[in-house]
Amino acid sequence: xxxxxxxxxxxxxxxxxxxxxxxxxxxxxxxxxxxxxxxxxxxxxxxxxxxxxxxxxxxxxxxxxxxxxxxxxxxxxxxxxxxxxxxxxxxxxxxxxxxxxxxxxxxxxxxxxxxxxxxxxxxxxxxxxxxxxxxxxxxxxxxxxxxxxxxxxxxxxxxxxxxxxxxxxxxxxxxxxxxxxxxxxxxxxxxxxxxxxxxxxxxxxxxxxxxxxxxxxxxxxxxxxxxxxxxxxxxxxxxxxxxxxxxxxxxxxxxxxxxxxxxxxxxxxxxxxxxxxxxxxxxxxxxxxxxxxxxxxxxxxxxxxxxxxxxxxxxxxxxxxxxxxxxxxxxxxxxxxxxxxxxxxxxxxxxxxxxxxxxxxxxxxxxxxxxxxxxxxxxxxxxxxxxxxxxxxxxxxxxxxxxxxxxxxxxxxxxxxxxxxxxxxxxxxxx
Amino acid sequence: xxxxxxxxxxxxxxxxxxxxxxxxxxxxxxxxxxxxxxxxxxxxxxxxxxxxxxxxxxxxxxxxxxxxxxxxxxxxxxxxxxxxxxxxxxxxxxxxxxxxxxxxxxxxxxxxxxxxxxxxxxxxxxxxxxxxxxxxxxxxxxxxxxxxxxxxxxxxxxxxxxxxxxxxxxxxxxxxxxxxxxxx
Numbered sequence: 001x002x003x004x005x006x007x008x009x010x011x012x013x014x015x016x017x018x019x020x021x022x023x024x025x026x027x028x029x030x031x032x033x034x035x036x037x038x039x040x041x042x043x044x045x046x047x048x049x050x051x052x053x054x055x056x057x058x059x060x061x062x063x064x065x066x067x068x069x070x071x072x073x074x075x076x077x078x079x080x081x082x083x084x085x086x087x088x089x090x091x092x093x094x095x096x097x098x099x100x101x102x103x104x105x106x107x108x109x110x111x112x113x114x115x116x117x118x119x120x121x122x123x124x125x126x127x128x129x130x131x132x133x134x135x136x137x138x139x140x141x142x143x144x145x146x147x148x149x150x151x152x153x154x155x156x157x158x159x160x161x162x163x164x165x166x167x168x169x170x171x172x173x174x175x176x177x178x179x180x181x182x183x184x185x186x187x188x189x190x191x192x193x194x195x196x197x198x199x200x201x202x203x204x205x206x207x208x209x210x211x212x213x214x215x216x217x218x219x220x221x222x223x224x225x226x227x228x229x230x231x232x233x234x235x236x237x238x239x240x241x242x243x244x245x246x247x248x249x250x251x252x253x254x255x256x257x258x259x260x261x262x263x264x265x266x267x268x269x270x271x272x273x274x275x276x277x278x279x280x281x282x283x284x285x286x287x288x289x290x291x292x293x294x295x296x297x298x299x300x301x302x303x304x305x306x307x308x309x310x311x312x313x314x315x316x317x318x319x320x321x322x323x324x325x326x327x328x329x330x331x332x333x334x335x336x337x338x339x340x341x342x343x344x345x346x347x348x349x350x351x352x353x354x355x356x357x358x359x360x361x362x363x364x365x366x367x368x369x370x371x372x373x374x375x376x377x378x379x380x381x382x383x384x385x386x387x388x389x390x391x392x393x394x395x396x397x398x399x400x401x402x403x404x405x406x407x408x409x410x411x412x413x414x415x416x417x418x419x420x421x422x423x424x425x426x427x428x429x430x431x
Numbered sequence: 432x433x434x435x436x437x438x439x440x441x442x443x444x445x446x447x448x449x450x451x452x453x454x455x456x457x458x459x460x461x462x463x464x465x466x467x468x469x470x471x472x473x474x475x476x477x478x479x480x481x482x483x484x485x486x487x488x489x490x491x492x493x494x495x496x497x498x499x500x501x502x503x504x505x506x507x508x509x510x511x512x513x514x515x516x517x518x519x520x521x522x523x524x525x526x527x528x529x530x531x532x533x534x535x536x537x538x539x540x541x542x543x544x545x546x547x548x549x550x551x552x553x554x555x556x557x558x559x560x561x562x563x564x565x566x567x568x569x570x571x572x573x574x575x576x577x578x579x580x581x582x583x584x585x586x587x588x589x590x591x592x593x594x595x596x597x598x599x600x601x602x603x604x605x606x607x608x609x610x611x612x613x614x615x
Contacts, residue, residue: 027502034506035510036506036508036510037515037561038505038510038515039502039505040557041515041519041554041557041558042501042505043522044522044553044554044557045519045523045525045553048554052549052550056543056545092538092542093536093539144543144546145535145539145540145542145543146529146539146543146546147529147535
């Protein structure tokens with residue numbers, strides 16, 4: 001994702017310049033009024049400095065391009081970037097101003113380093129919840145050493161996509177999805193890999209691992225031969241993100257959708273790595289879906305579809321979701337619903353999807369961590385409120401267990417509940 | 432959220448601070464205002480306290496009490512050539528002091544030399560003109576000529592200056608980011 005570079009450089013005076021100009025004007029007025037030259041002489045540097053400050057920039061200053069990236073695990077986001085271009089000697093006075101999206105906060109201030117002919121910067125942010133978000137290109141400007149003016153510098157600067165998933169997604173490589181798939185969904189692909197049913201023999205490439213060498217065939221052929229296998233696909237899965245607006249307000253809707261989008265992206269990448277066919281759908285007012293597929297290109301398609309998913313202005317009827325899903329996915333395909341819906345229980349998606357023949361797993365992010373600290377409560381009152389909310393959620397989710405497994409997801413930075421379910425699936429709630 | 436280059440270390444006694452204190456004392460002493468030194472130094476003390484509070488917003492407005500006090504002293508001073516010159520030098524001292532803010536990168540005074548020189552030149556032209564009592568038209572002509580000369584001088588000087596470098600080895604996550612950027 002990239003954004004076009006800014007246009008020509010724009011000069012902006014800082015409030016300090018206006019203050020000095022105002023002060024100088026007042027002093028000149030006093031000088032005339034009192035017929036004294038001392039205030040006028042005091043005013044001269046204050047008058048001259050703001051006027052010439054923007055033009056005291058190095059003459060070589062021009063287009064400045066940015067390359068930046070991020071690293072880190074969980075909530076930690078380390079951001080590093082490199083400014084290059086017509087910087088000249090202006091490196092130390094170059095500023096980078098970020099506009100952080102909601103849910104990301106600055107932990108450490110920006111630090112700069114200079115390696116001719118580029119300027120590098122580092123900063124550290126923190127994500128409040130799992131998040132997938134594009135940070136807009138920062139504004140790069142030159143500020144004079146007196147803090148009187150800034151000159152915005154043009155250049156090519158891409159936006160930065162930040163993806164932070166729950167840490168539990170790392171455990172998914174050891175999981176197979178076959179237990180979540182109905183039997184009619186079991187299929188075999190024709191693709192060749194290193195696991196599954198035997199497909200044939202081929203001359204071993206130099207990079208072939210020893211465990212894949214067929215020693216009997218090697219002995220017969222007189223040259224190294226390896227086994228090849230049909231990749232067996234464990235099943236199909238549709239990730240359905242509930243993008244309906246929450247009755248708790250737009251802020252809650254955005255935050256909840258941010259969490260579900262991040263998890264949907266992380267889950268899709270994890271399952272696609274296992275060669276599972278993954279589909280993606282979002283339901284706000286209408287259904288928007290990507291059909292089942294596999295591969296890296298499909299992972300990118302899902303990534304873009306998730307980035308496009310925004311809270312709908314009006315909630316759609318849940319029947320519409322079930323009917324809409326049927327246009328893209330065969331009944332019988334497992335659907336993992338990511339929904340923090342807290343509206344009327346009658347409008348939960350799960351029963352409608354189940355009635356249309358989709359086996360449903362509901363991954364329901366809890367509202368408890370999202371509401372933590374939202375009100376000025378004492379720690380005791382906060383824990384009591386959380387306990388009441390948990391009880392209310394439990395009663396609400398108990399009703400949905402009759403339509404499919406429900407995973408109450410409270411620790412948003414861990415997917416251990418889902419991992420545990422996929423390893424030890426249960427189809428009905430313990431009495 | 433924003434960032435500039437590494438801020439200056441929070442040293443209270445820099446040469447810029449001492450210079451400013453010196454010119455304030457001179458200006459206050461030379462002025463006819465009996466409490467000139469006290470008022471000037473009070474403004475200076477207020478500015479210094481604000482600057483070294485650990486709040487960037489306070490640092491940015493630290494010079495306000497200082498220039499207010501100086502304006503008061505200048506208003507109550509009698510007009511003579513020495514006071515005129517000292518008032519101008521005090522303003523220049525304030526500019527030098529501003530260029531050394533802890534929230535700004537180190538070495539601001541050196542990088543802001545061009546602006547400082549032009550301000551100094553304008554002040555000196557005005558002061559010399561006031562001494563010579565030359566005509567208005569002649570004064571403007573002299574000022575324009577001197578400013579143009581100064582601009583050429585400053586431009587040629589800055590073009591010859593080597594760029595300030597602050598190479599710094601990176602460690603930890605920054606080194607990882609480095610390698611990622613280099614790979615890209």
